[in-house]
Amino acid sequence: MSKAKRLLDILLFVSAKKKFTAQEIADEFNISIRTVHRYILDLSDMGLPIYAEQGRNGGYTVLTSRLLPPILFTEDEAVSIFFAFQSLHYYRDLPFNTEIKSASHKLYSSLQKEAKRKVDKLQSYISFWNPKRAIETPLLKAVLEAALENKNLHIHYESKSGTTTKHIHPIGVYAHDGLWYMPAFDFTKQKILLFRVDRILSIVESEENKEEFLNLEEWFGSTYENKQPIRLHVLLSREGVRQCKSDPNLEDFVFIKEDGTGYIDSIIDKGELNFISPLFYRLGMHAQIVEPKELINILQQQAKGILSMYPEND
Known part of the structure; x- marks a missing residue:
C-alpha cells in the first residue's frame, strides 16, 4: 500500500475517532509504533490539528476543527461541483463569497490535467448566466447570521415612506433575480413581511430571542396556503x-x-x-x-x- 493511501486511511480513522493512542493505530493498520509516530507528524504537517497528551494514560486528540477530511470525487462529480459554484458568479454579494472563491480554486487545483482541460473547454460553452446587479448588499452575511443565531434585530430600513426603524426577527434569506430577500417577523405589525436586504441601511442592535419562529423552509411551505x-x-x-x-x-x-x-x-x-x-x-x-x-x-x-x-x- 502506498504511503499516500495509508495516510488517507489514518486521517479518516483519527478524524472519526477524535481521541486515540498510537497503539490503537498500530493495531488497526498492522504497523509499528515508530511508523505511527512518523505518520502523525506527517498529518500534523498537512494541517490536521493533533494534540499530544503526555503521561501514563496519554494519547492523541484531534482538536475541534472546521477542516474536513479528504473526500474522493470522481472526475464527473468534481466537474459538476465546480460548475455549481460557477452558477453563483453572477451574484454581486454572497453570504459566503470568499469561501466560494477559495473552494472553487482548491477544487480546480486538485483536478488532474485531463479534468482541468475539460473544465477549461466547458467554460467556453456553458454558463449559468443571470443579469449581474450593481446594487450592493453589505449586510447580507450579518442578517443571515442573526437568523442562524435566532436573534431579533432593530434595523434602519429604506421603504416607500422613507427611512424607518424596524424591530424584526429574520427567518432566513433567499436570492431571486439577482436580489436578496429576507422574510422576517415584524413585531410592530405582528406578522411576517418580506424585506429587500439591500435596503437595510444599518443594524442598530441585536438581541437574544427566546420565542420560537418558523424557519425559511417552513415559511416557503406556508406561503402556498391561501389565507384569503x-x-x-x-x-x-x-x-x-x-x-x-x-x-x-x-x-x-x-x-x-x-x-x-x-x-x-x-x-x-x-x-x-x-x-x-x-x-x-x-x-x-x-x-x-x-x-x-x-x-x-x-x-x-x-x-x-x-x-x-x-x-x-x-
Missing part, C-alpha cells in the same frame, strides 16, 4: 400564452386550447394581487381579466395613472 382565497380567471391570446409560459410565476397555471389560445383559472391568495398586477399590465391586450374585480380595478388605476401623464392635445 380568490379566483383568478384570465383569457389569453396566443402571445399571452407564450409570455405566461415563459414566466415562472404563471407558467403552471396556463391551460392551452387547440387553437393555441388559452386561459388561467385558478385560486390564489388575495394578498398576491398587487404582486401579479404588473405581470398582467405588461401583457396588455394579450390577457383579459375576467375575475377578480379587484385585479381589474388595480389595472384600471395603473392605466389611468399612465394616461394622466400624457394628456391628449387639443
